[in-house]
Amino acid sequence: MTSTLNPKFTFETFVVGAANRLAVTAGRTVAENPGSAYNPLFIYSGSGLGKTHLLMAIGHSAKQLAPQLNIEYLTLDEYVEAFHAAIAAGQGDAFRRRFQNVDALLVDDVQFLTNRKEMQAELLRLTEALQQAGHQIVLTSDRPPAEIADLDERLISRFSGGLVVDMGVPDYETRVAILRRKAEERGARFQPGVLETAAGVEFPNVRELMGALNRLVAYQAVNDTPINAEAARQVLGVAASGAPAGLSTAASPTAAVSTGDEFSQFLTDVTVTVGKAVEAWRARVAEAVLRWEGEGYRTGRLEKLLDHDSPAAVDEAIASYIHDVERLKALEAEVGALDPQAAGDKVFRDPERMAEAEAEAAKVRDGAAPPPAPSGAFPLDSYAFGSSNDVALSAARAVIDAPGKKYNPLVLVGRSGLGKTHLLNAIGLELMKKKGAVVACLSTQDFVDELIAAIDGERVDWWRARYRRATALLLDDIHLLAGKDRTQEELFNLFNQFMDGDRQLVFTAPAHPNKLEGLEERIVSRLEGGLVAEIGDPDRAVRHTALERILGQQKVTPDPALLDYLADRPTDSVRSLTGVVQRVVEAAAAQDQPVTAGLAREILEGQPAAGARRTTGLRTSGLVVSSAGGVRSREKMVWDWPSAADRVIEDLR
Amino acid sequence: MSLVNFTTREITCKIVYYGPGRSGKTTNLHYVYGRVPESRRGRMVSLATQTDRTLFFDFLPIDLGQISGFATRFQLYTVPGQVYYNATRRLVLQGADGVVYVGDSQARQLDENLESLQNLQSNLLEHGVDVRTVPLVMQYNKQDLPRELILTPAELDDALNFRGVPSFPADALHGQGVFETLKSISELVLKKLAAGSTA
Numbered sequence: 001m002t003s004t005l006n007p008k009f010t011f012e013t014f015v016v017g018a019a020n021r022l023a024v025t026a027g028r029t030v031a032e033n034p035g036s037a038y039n040p041l042f043i044y045s046g047s048g049l050g051k052t053h054l055l056m057a058i059g060h061s062a063k064q065l066a067p068q069l070n071i072e073y074l075t076l077d078e079y080v081e082a083f084h085a086a087i088a089a090g091q092g093d094a095f096r097r098r099f100q101n102v103d104a105l106l107v108d109d110v111q112f113l114t115n116r117k118e119m120q121a122e123l124l125r126l127t128e129a130l131q132q133a134g135h136q137i138v139l140t141s142d143r144p145p146a147e148i149a150d151l152d153e154r155l156i157s158r159f160s161g162g163l164v165v166d167m168g169v170p171d172y173e174t175r176v177a178i179l180r181r182k183a184e185e186r187g188a189r190f191q192p193g194v195l196e197t198a199a200g201v202e203f204p205n206v207r208e209l210m211g212a213l214n215r216l217v218a219y220q221a222v223n224d225t226p227i228n229a230e231a232a233r234q235v236l237g238v239a240a241s242g243a244p245a246g247l248s249t250a251a252s253p254t255a256a257v258s259t260g261d262e263f264s265q266f267l268t269d270v271t272v273t274v275g276k277a278v279e280a281w282r283a284r285v286a287e288a289v290l291r292w293e294g295e296g297y298r299t300g301r302l303e304k305l306l307d308h309d310s311p312a313a314v315d316e317a318i319a320s321y322i323h324d325v326e327r328l329k330a331l332e333a334e335v336g337a338l339d340p341q342a343a344g345d346k347v348f349r350d351p352e353r354m355a356e357a358e359a360e361a362a363k364v365r366d367g368a369a370p371p372p373a374p375s376g377a378f379p380l381d382s383y384a385f386g387s388s389n390d391v392a393l394s395a396a397r398a399v400i401d402a403p404g405k406k407y408n409p410l411v412l413v414g415r416s417g418l419g420k421t422h423l424l425n426a427i428g429l430e431l432m433k434k435k436g437a438v439v440a441c442l443s444t445q446d447f448v449d450e451l452i453a454a455i456d457g458e459r460v461d462w463w464r465a466r467y468r469r470a471t472a473l474l475l476d477d478i479h480l481l482a483g484k485d486r487t488q489e490e491l492f493n494l495f496n497q498f499m500d501g502d503r504q505l506v507f508t509a510p511a512h513p514n515k516l517e518g519l520e521e522r523i524v525s526r527l528e529g530g531l532v533a534e535i536g537d538p539d540r541a542v543r544h545t546a547l548e549r550i551l552g553q554q555k556v557t558p559d560p561a562l563l564d565y566l567a568d569r570p571t572d573s574v575r576s577l578t579g580v581v582q583r584v585v586e587a588a589a590a591q592d593q594p595v596t597a598g599l600a601r602e603i604l605e606g607q608p609a610a611g612a613r614r615t616t617g618l619r620t621s622g623l624v625v626s627s628a629g630g631v632r633s634r635e636k637m638v639w640d641w642p643s644a645a646d647r648v649i650e651d652l653r
Numbered sequence: 654m655s656l657v658n659f660t661t662r663e664i665t666c667k668i669v670y671y672g673p674g675r676s677g678k679t680t681n682l683h684y685v686y687g688r689v690p691e692s693r694r695g696r697m698v699s700l701a702t703q704t705d706r707t708l709f710f711d712f713l714p715i716d717l718g719q720i721s722g723f724a725t726r727f728q729l730y731t732v733p734g735q736v737y738y739n740a741t742r743r744l745v746l747q748g749a750d751g752v753v754y755v756g757d758s759q760a761r762q763l764d765e766n767l768e769s770l771q772n773l774q775s776n777l778l779e780h781g782v783d784v785r786t787v788p789l790v791m792q793y794n795k796q797d798l799p800r801e802l803i804l805t806p807a808e809l810d811d812a813l814n815f816r817g818v819p820s821f822p823a824d825a826l827h828g829q830g831v832f833e834t835l836k837s838i839s840e841l842v843l844k845k846l847a848a849g850s851t852a
Contacts, residue, residue: 273843274720
């Protein structure tokens with residue numbers, strides 16, 4: 001159903017003249033960079049001027065340069081037929097898929113879209129899909145998009161969105177060149193002047209020119225004698241003036257020659273005059289318009305110049321336009337490095353909107369997409385320290401003092417609720433204070449989710465660039481990487497880059513890396529390569545400091561007795577302290593009493609404080625699972641009973 | 654009307670042959686028509702009207718093809734010379750990029766020549782156009798007539814060409830001077846575009 005490319009129709013066999021040079025250049029560019037240069041490329045010309053030849057030449061050339069490319073050439077009628085056949089067979093989706101997967105789609109004769117609404121819709125969908133996927137589309141027609149009767153506005157704008165070029169009737173020299181080449185291809189030899197005579201006839205298209213050549217070849221073959229210019233004229237029915245017979249009204253040969261000359265002389269003169277006029281500033285502007293339009297920039301500003309009768313400082317205007325375009329290019333390149341997706345924004349193609357482009361670039365540059373920063377809720381000052389975490393804390397301080405130099409990576413290990421996240425963010429916040437620092441601090445889950453979103457949005461490059469920019473990477477709960485192969489792969493690469501650049505890496509994990517399951521060996525070994533600092537169960541000092549902070553947050557003036565009471569209570573995590581304080585504070589508020597040690601004891605131990613003793617049989621931590629909630633949260637359960645010493649102190653109270 | 658359209662890359666020149674009745678304007682067009690290859694010219698339209706007072710003119714479009722990347726077209730018009738067709742004349746004159754004044758060289762036609770020239774000036778003014786700003790050339794036709802009947806080009810220059818525009822002696826019937834005139838007006842028109850002002 002798809003036509004194959006005619007092997008004869010290549011760029012090598014295409015005769016280039018002034019009338020088709022632009023189209024051929026555009027065609028070559030497209031063949032060399034399918035999908036990126038002019039997309040879609042729309043070529044139009046009258047019948048028989050080489051549209052199909054050029055279209056196939058693009059196909060050949062693209063295939064030659066990149067043999068793996070999937071290139072489809074077909075005429076619109078074939079496309080329509082294939083579509084109807086597919087619909088009839090109930091294979092509409094397969095049909096769409098097939099065309100959406102081509103790398104370069106070459107469609108001939110799209111003018112036949114007239115009055116085919118459903119095909120227009122189909123082609124619109126296909127064009128959109130191909131363009132989005134960066135696949136090349138080349139279309140030909142015998143007229144420009146806007147002149148195709150009854151064509152959907154959206155198609156017109158799509159077709160016109162790339163490059164629309166026309167091919168004119170070849171001039172005399174091109175005609176001679178075409179005839180010579182074709183004669184050579186056929187192995188026909190002619191006497192001097194014969195082909196020139198044929199070329200002198202102004203055939204409206206190349207096909208008729210070929211017809212003339214055929215006649216000459218046939219005549220010469222039949223007569224077995226070389227044909228001369230005079231005979232050629234007779235064969236072609238050309239009057240001496242160079243117009244086909246019947247057109248010339250001249251009576252005598254001499255008059256005819258002079259009249260022919262008269263018009264061509266006039267034409268030459270006009271050409272010279274127009275040339276002069278066009279060489280003036282308008283030509284420079286028009287040239288600039290063509291050039292930048294070809295490169296995909298908006299040229300409204302230049303076109304406006306042409307509306308003026310005699311604008312001042314044309315060259316300055318062009319120069320400033322070029323300056324702006326260069327700036328846009330620079331911005332686009334810069335943005336492209338940070339966020340390839342954003343670089344595609346059309347503001348980078350419109351010198352009218354420099355300010356917007358600058359703003360967009362600035363947005364991308366400084367903040368639109370920085371990696372997630374550490375949370376401000378976890379300052380280092382409020383981090384409670386004590387013997388249980390002093391290794392981790394001193395390691396953190398070392399990291400803050402000399403990021404990337406001393407402990408890299410730093411892995412903070414400890415059970416949940418011991419303040420790993422707090423310390424991680426605190427390190428991040430401190431690192432952020434350094435000049436030029438870009439700190440990426442996020443949970444591993446977010447890291448994985450971001451990567452998935454990036455893959456989904458085809459923005460992986462952007463995602464990578466974003467993290468590569470960071471001067472420090474802090475990942476919370478690294479064990480969540482388990483089973484996420486792709487993320488581990490990405491992290492591995494990032495890891496190496498960070499290490500190479502002496503940039504700090506900090507991770508947290510619930511257990512020593514070598515005990516984590518589902519992590520690749522290469523990641524584990526790298527985690528172990530730095531410092532693994534454990535955070536133990538909070539000691540009294542930690543609990544005391546943490547309580548002070550928590551009470552402060554609850555707007556309760558910490559009374560020493562209360563603090564002591566609460567700090568002395570055994571607990572397995574700092575986080576559970578928060579729960580305890582909350583319970584006490586809320587209960588106090590409900591009873592409309594100040595928060596005191598006595599009240600706290602009453603609430604937590606569920607008995608009047610005065611002289612009350614716990615029954616030996618009922619051991620509780622003082623944390624009662626809320627009957628309303630009913631959920632046995634780990635934080636509210638006591639897993640490790642207090643040590644004997646702690647209990648003795650408690651008993652003494 | 655825009656002479657040069659840089660967006661569509663087209664140049665369209667409207668040239669009007671003006672002059673008194675029977676001075677040879679249509680003959681000029683016929684000669685040009687005969688010399689332009691068929692592929693280059695449109696159908697020559699001679700409108701000899703529905704009623705006797707409205708449309709009455711000749712129209713010859715010529716396609717000069719691509720020149721410097723511009724599709725160049727010339728539209729040649731003649732006006733009816735007879736005095737009572739002034740409305741048509743004014744209509745045809747509208748949007749003209751250049752005017753060829755075709756004068757009758759016969760000595761007895763001098764008054765008609767002058768009257769037509771004044772009529773040209775007033776009709777241009779009706780369109781808000783100063784005759785001094787419009788590209789104009791003079792053609793003194795019928796120079797093939799016997800010496801004693803006609804004025805020499807120099808005499809006609811003195812009588813008619815007070816602006817000192819290019820002038821050409823011509824014999825439109827046989828083609829002498831026709832293309833010289835057309836060439837000259839084309840140059841003036843195109844130069845005017847070069848100067849950056851469009852008519």
